Amino acid sequence: MKYLDEYRDRRSAQRYAKLIKALVKKPWTVMEVCGGQTHAIVRFGIDQMLPPQLSLVHGPGCPVCVTPIELIDRAIAVSRRPEVVFCSFGDMLRVPGSRGSLLEARAQGADIRVVYSPLDAVAVAQQLPERQVVFFAVGFETTAPMTAMAARQARSLGLPNFSLLVAHVLVPPAMEAILSSPSNKVQGFLAAGHVCTVAGFADYEPLARKYQVPMVVTGFEPLDIFQGLAMLVRQLERGTCAVQNQYSRSARAEGNQAAIALVREVFEPCARQWRGIGPIPQSGLRLRQAYSSLDAEKRFQVEGVKASEPKECLAGEVLRGLRKPRQCPAFGTLCTPDNPLGAPMVSSEGACAAYHRYHR
Numbered sequence: 001m002k003y004l005d006e007y008r009d010r011r012s013a014q015r016y017a018k019l020i021k022a023l024v025k026k027p028w029t030v031m032e033v034c035g036g037q038t039h040a041i042v043r044f045g046i047d048q049m050l051p052p053q054l055s056l057v058h059g060p061g062c063p064v065c066v067t068p069i070e071l072i073d074r075a076i077a078v079s080r081r082p083e084v085v086f087c088s089f090g091d092m093l094r095v096p097g098s099r100g101s102l103l104e105a106r107a108q109g110a111d112i113r114v115v116y117s118p119l120d121a122v123a124v125a126q127q128l129p130e131r132q133v134v135f136f137a138v139g140f141e142t143t144a145p146m147t148a149m150a151a152r153q154a155r156s157l158g159l160p161n162f163s164l165l166v167a168h169v170l171v172p173p174a175m176e177a178i179l180s181s182p183s184n185k186v187q188g189f190l191a192a193g194h195v196c197t198v199a200g201f202a203d204y205e206p207l208a209r210k211y212q213v214p215m216v217v218t219g220f221e222p223l224d225i226f227q228g229l230a231m232l233v234r235q236l237e238r239g240t241c242a243v244q245n246q247y248s249r250s251a252r253a254e255g256n257q258a259a260i261a262l263v264r265e266v267f268e269p270c271a272r273q274w275r276g277i278g279p280i281p282q283s284g285l286r287l288r289q290a291y292s293s294l295d296a297e298k299r300f301q302v303e304g305v306k307a308s309e310p311k312e313c314l315a316g317e318v319l320r321g322l323r324k325p326r327q328c329p330a331f332g333t334l335c336t337p338d339n340p341l342g343a344p345m346v347s348s349e350g351a352c353a354a355y356h357r358y359h360r
Contacts, residue, residue, distance in 0.1 A: 009223060016226035017049040023233045027053040029185045030232060031178070031321045033171060034192035035062035035349025036220045042354040044222045054233065057185070057321035060174050060274065061192055063139045064091050064347035065319060067167050068273040069309055072097035074302040075136055075165055079110040081300065085128060087121035088136040090114040095343045098307035118150035118164075125154065125162040134296045138167045140192070141199035144285060145259035148266035151291050163296040166286060169272055171195050172203045173283035177274075178320055179211040186321055188232045189215040190225065193247035200255025204243045212241045219247045266291050275343060276309060276316025315342035318351055325355040332356060 032038060038058045041047050047056045060066050076097055079086035086102070093103040093112065106112040111131075115121050121135035137147040147164065154162040171192060178184055191204060196217045208215050214235035218228030228246040235242060245251055263285070272284025287295050297303045309316070313335065314328040325331050325344070335341040337356060344350035354360070 012223055013046075013049070013226055016223070016230055020054065020226070020230050020233055021051045023230065023237055024051045024053050025237055027055070028187050028233065028236050029055045029057060029321075030188045030190065030229065031057050031059045031186040032190040032218070032225070033059045033061040033175065034190075034194070034220065035065070035347065035351070036194075037061070037190060037192070037218065037225060038351050039349060039354045040220055040222055040225060042358050042360055046222060046225055050229070054229070057324070058318060058351040059178065059189075059321055060277065060319040061171075062344065062347050062349040062351075063143075063167075063169060064095060065315065065343040065350050066169060066174075066274045066277065067092070067095065067138055067343065068275045069097055070273070070305055070307040071165075071167050072101070073099070073307045074297060074305045076100065076102060076105050077302050077305055078134055078165060078296060078300045079105050079112050081132070083132045084111065084300075085124055085131045085133045086110065086112045086136065087115045087118075087124060087133060088112065089116075089138060091347055092136055092138055094340070094346045096340055096346070118147050119153065122150050122154050122157070122159070122162060125159045126157065129161060132161050132163070132299075134163050134165055134300075136167065137164045140169060140171055141195050141263075142197075144168045144263045144267065145198065145256075148262045151266045151287070151294055152262070154294065155291065163294045163299050164287065165296040166267075168267070168285040169274065170269070170283050170285070171199075172207060173280050174274065174277075175204075176207055176211075177277065177280045177283070179207065179213060181320070183320075183322060186213070188213060188236055190218040190228050190232065191215050191243075193217055193219045193224070193251050196245075196247065196251040196255065198256050198259050200253050200260075201243055201245065201251065202253050202255075208241045208243050214241045215243045217243070217245045217247050217251050219250075274319075276313075276319050310341050313342040315344045315352070318344055325352040326360065328352070
C-alpha cells in the first residue's frame with residue numbers, strides 16, 4: 001500500500017508539473033516563505049520539475065535564521081552567569097553569534113539545557129527555586145502561544161526565578177518589507193500554512209491588494225506545494241491578486257482565536273531586528289507591561305549588547321530572495337554545517353542547509 005501511495009503521489013506531481021508548464025506564459029518569480037517548504041522543494045527537486053520561466057526564491061521563513069546576531073550574543077551573556085539555567089530549543093545552540101555559540105558556551109561550563117516546550121522551562125524553575133531559569137523564546141506566530149502560556153503559568157505560580165529572552169517575530173511585516181524594497185523581485189507568495197493555522201490569513205489580504213501580489217496559503221507536502229504553485233500561477237497569468245487557501249484542511253482566515261487572544265494578553269507588537277535584513281517595524285513581539293517582570297533582557301541588563309554580521313556571509317540576501325545559497329562565495333567553503341558563518345546553514349529549516357544537505 002505504501003508503494004502504491006508513493007506511486008500515486010509521483011504521478012500526481014508529474015501531472016501538476018505538466019499543468020504548471022501549460023499555464024506559464026510569462027516569466028515569474030515566486031517566493032515560498034516557510035523554511036519547511038524550502039526543504040521540501042529542494043529535497044524532492046520540485047524546482048527542477050518546473051518550467052524555466054517560473055523561478056522559485058527562498059524567503060525569511062526560518063525563525064532561527066532571522067534571529068539577530070546581537071540577540072544570540074545576549075543569550076550567551078545571560079547563559080554564562082553562574083546563577084542561570086538557560087533553556088532553549090535545540091536548533092538554537094549552534095547558531096553563531098559574533099564570538100561563538102550557545103553550544104560553545106555550554107562546553108565551557110554554562111548550564112544550557114535543551115527543552116521541547118517553554119512549559120518544560122517553567123517546570124525547571126519549579127524544581128530549582130535557587131536558580132534563575134531563562135527560556136529563549138524564538139519562533140513565528142506558531143510558537144508564540146506556547147510561550148504566552150508559559151508566561152501566564154509562571155505568573156500564576158508566582159515564580160520569581162523564571163524569565164523570557166523574547167525573539168518572536170511576525171510573518172506579514174517581513175513580507176511587506178520584501179515587497180516594499182526597491183530591489184524586490186517577488187511577484188507572488190506561497191504563504192506558510194502552519195503560521196496561518198494559528199494566526200489566520202486576514203492580514204495578508206491588505207498586502208495582496210496594496211502591492212498587487214497574489215498569495216496562496218500552502219502546506220508542506222510536495223503535492224501541497226505543486227497545487228499551491230498551480231493556484232498562484234493561474235492568478236499571475238490572469239492578473240489577479242487574491243489570497244487563496246490551498247491548506248484548507250488546517251488553515252482558516254480567522255485563525256485560532258483562543259491562541260490569538262492568549263498571545264495578545266501577554267505580548268504586544270514592536271520593531272524587531274532581523275538577521276541579515278535589518279529592523280522591520282511592528283515585526284516582533286515584546287512582553288506587555290503586566291508581564292514585564294519576566295523580561296530577561298532587563299533582568300540581566302543585556303539590552304546594550306550589540307554585534308555586527310560577518311561580511312563574508314550573504315545570508316541576508318538569501319533570506320530576501322535576492323540570491324540562491326550557491327551564489328554566496330562562502331557556501332560550502334568558509335561556511336559549512338560544521339563551521340557555519342550564518343544561521344541558514346545551521347537551522348533544520350535554513351535554505352543554505354537544505355542546499356548543502358541535498359547536494360544542490
